[in-house]
Amino acid sequence: MLTTPAARASENGALTAKPSPPAAVASHARIRSLEDYHEAYRKSVEDPDAFWAEVAEPFTWRRKWNKVRGGAFSPEGSSTWFEGAKLNITENCLDRHLAARGNKLAIIWEPNDPKERHLRLTYRELYNEVCKFSNVLHNLGVEKGDRVCLYMPMIPQLAIAVLACARIGAIHSVIFAGFSATAIADRVNDAEAAFVITADGLNRGAKQIPVKRVVDEALEHCPSVRKVLVIEHLGWPVHMHEGRDVWYHEEVKEAGKTCTAEEMDAEDPLFILYTSGSTGKPKGVVHSTAGYMVWADYTFRNVFQVEENDVYWCTADVGWVTGHSYLLYGPLLAGATTLMFEGVPTYPDAGRFWQVCDKHSVTIFYTAPTAIRSLMAAPLDNVLSYSLDSLRVLGSVGEPINEEAWYWYYQHVGKERCPVVDTWWQTETGGIMVSALAGITPSKPAHAGLPLPGVQPVLLTQEGQEIEGNDQEGYLALKAAWPGVIRTTYGDHERARQMYFAPYPGYYFTGDGARRDENGLYRIIGRVDDVINVSGHRFGTAEIENAINQNPHVVESAVVGYPHDVKGQGIYAYVICHQGEGSTEAERNHLEASIIETVVAEIGKIAKPDKIQIVSGLPKTRSGKIMRRILRKVAEGETGNLGDTTTLLDPQVVDEIIAGRK
Structure with missing residues (x-):
């Protein structure tokens, strides 16, 4: 009989969770007990x-699939899920909830300034806004398969725009509004985006940042772009490029209030999200429609209960991908209420996160170790000033959380009553x-925990041999496909295959x-390639070196990561400048700046660089x-x-480098 990782862990005396109330009906889709x-893990491996x-059965499908899985980890690096199925992900995020949850809050938006009013959108209101935005896109000429890049603040219109793209079959590519x-320009050109x-x-x-001005500068080098919405x-005056740029508030006046969702194939691309790799060029990770939908929903419901x-x-x-999967798609697919925050954790003071939790009675809170460590450095009164009584689950994402931060989070934010899920994914x-449910x-401090059903992690030697047993360390690999696996890198599948x-x-x-500990729980111990994880965001060393080498004073550079108390990893750059500089x-300070x-x-x-x-x-x-x-x-x-x-x-x-070390 196949034993699950949890079974092995419990047999070996791992830290066990508190008993949960029995579920009325055991289900693959919802795990209510150990x-x-x-059972779910066993079935996910055996069949x-x-x-x-x-x-996948409960979702809204225009047409059911012919085959659940195909091409799993073939030499070509391809994988398909729910082949032959037809659907639209927004019908599952919005339409199917209207009858029972139409008046339920879908999105709560909290602005940057606590003195400003927050906004609440019910599922019916969100549905209406998405339909109107979809029609605006249609009227601008956006068609199924077009790539649409978004460079926006964390405002409700960003969520609405993403869903509108998905509703009409356009492929969205969100670019963090800090690049x-x-x-x-690199990302727009790689995606060949027209909008x-x-x-x-x-x-x-x-701070206030003129994002339209940054976009205008970028688009001077993007010949594919036809329209900018x-x-x-903020109500700022901006330059509007005649014939290209249009205001949304003017376009929406002519937009209809209903929009039929485009029928999509299961394997049609849903979005492209650019991430750094070991080469200088960012890679466009492509996720499909059906597999991503099923995976985002399943993991959201079960990890956070x-x-x-x-x-x-x-x-x-x-x-970032966390915002895709666990701010938008996962919660909305599950019919949950999701909070969207415009600001930062330390403005106007280091109690802002906790003020928002109390204000909106947040029950599940999911953030990054970087944020936790930065708040640890502030006076403890910033946490103790708030009750945080509504919280029942805490989550961590982006990088491994160190034990000190884990305990601080558990004790001072969770009041030693909220389980902490330390989630590992990419x-x-x-x-x-991999995560505790x-x-x-x-669960165990600083350990991600056990794999989710459908996930089969292994530790490999450098030569590719599987390492058996517990209390072992190696390269982390996965030996079976799951619905949310990357499909390709946009325009360059060979890059995905090779990587x-x-x-x-x-x-x-x-x-x-x-590392797999003595009880079978997994702990992530860092990158083994030339990638630096800064505050949960990966940067290829080559990408940063390429940027440094653009400086006219620089001859050559080499970048590495090093332990950083707040960011997890900092960026350390070794730079050769022209002779005599x-x-x-004083000259070195000038060069560094x-x-x-x-x-x-x-x-x-x-x-x-730090x-x-x-x-x-x-x-x-x-x-x-x-x-x-x-x-x-x-x-x-x-x-x-x-x-x-x-050698x-x-x-x-x-010796010189050691002597000059910072």
């Missing part, structure tokens, strides 16, 4: 077709892969290292390869264990 988890067919004009949606400006804490948010009257708050921006997985499955499926044939390679402290300015212009503030060290050379092999292992150890302060440096082209450069 026994339910055992995945039957398992996922049952999970530079250059980064926007862009933006706003006049945005609020972010004490502008949302009035959502109930009908919950008020759920995911603090992520929609520009943009490419579409949804949560709140109050149901075993995820070619390294270890028959597996999806996550790029992460992991940077010889004095100039380099940061270049990175911000090329990528955005979120990618600016430390820049001006060096005369880099540790290279005789073939010219930079020894990043050495640079990483120096950045981490582990200078006493650099290994053999005698380097110039071993003395290492």
Whole structure:
């Protein structure tokens, strides 16, 4: 008989969850007890077709599927789910809820400034707004299959616009409204987008940012764009490019109030989301319609143990995958109330998150370790001033949460009564892969926990051999497909194949290292490739190096990650400048400021280096390869264990780098 990970964990004495009330009816779609988890996991492995067919059954389908799964982890790196099915995801997010939940709150919007009024949209109101926005897009010429890029503030119109694109069959690509004009242009051009949606400006804490101006700069280099739809948010005067730019509030006057949803194939792309990789060019991760829908809904319901009257708050921006899956699609598919926040956790003070929780009686709170660590640094009164009595589940996302932050979160925010779900997943997985299920499955500080049903993680050696047993460490891979798996990278499927499926044939390679503890619980221990996880957002070292190298003072650079108390990982840049530059402290300060300015212009503030060290050379092999292992150890302060440096082209450069370490 197949034993589940939870069964093995409980047998070995892992931290077990508190007993949950028995469910009236055990169901694949909803796990209510540890026994339910055992059964669901067993069936998901033994008969995945039957398992996922049952999970998918309750959705609204125009036409049912011919085949549940196809091509799982083939050498071509392809996977299909629910082949032959026809549907529209917005009918499942909106239309099917109208009869029973039409007057239920769908979205609560909390503005940046607590003195401003919040906004509430019921499911019926959201449906009406999405239909009107869909008709505006239709009237502008947007058709099924067109790519639409969105660069917007965290306002209700962003959620509405995303859903409107999905309703008419356009492929949305949200770009975080903090990226530079250059980064926007790269993404718009890669997607060959014909349409862009933006706003006049945005609020972010004490700052106001002219997003339309940034878009205008980007579109000087984007010949594919035909129309720009502008949302009035701050009331700022902006330049409107004649024949291209239009105001939404003017266009919507002519828009109808109903819009029939476009029929989509199960494997039609739903969205493209750009993420950094180990090369300099951002990659467009493509997710399909049906598989992503089923996975987002299933994981949302079970990880957070959502109930009908919950008020759920995911603090992520929609520009990241967490905002896609667990601010918009997951909650709306489940008929939940989701809170959308325009601001930042420290404005106007470090109690803002907790003030919002009390104001809206938030029951489920999902945020990033970076935010938690930044709030830990503030006086504890910022938390203790609020009751937080409504909270019942806490979540963590974006990077592994350290034990100190876990305990602070559990004790001071959750009052030692709220389970903490430390979720591990990636943009490419579409949804949560490894996590405790709140109050149901075993949990342990700083450990993601057990795999969800349908997820089969393995640890591999560098050579690709599976590592059996507990208390082991290796490369984390997945040996069976799940509905939310990445379908391709837009316009370059070979890149997806080489990155995820070619390294270890028959597996999806996550790029992460992991440890399976003595009880079978998984702990993610960091990237094994040239990717830095900054505040939960991944940046390829090559992408940052390419930006630094645009600076006219720079000859060459090498970037590595290092442990950072707040961000998880910081960016440490080693930079070679032209001969004679940077010889004095004043010159070095000027160069560092100039380099940061270049990175911000090329990528955005979120990618600016935390430390820049001006060096005369880099540790290279005789073939010219930079020894990043050495640079990483120096950045981490582990200078006493650099290994053999005698094979380097110039071993003395290492001594210089150590002496100049910041």
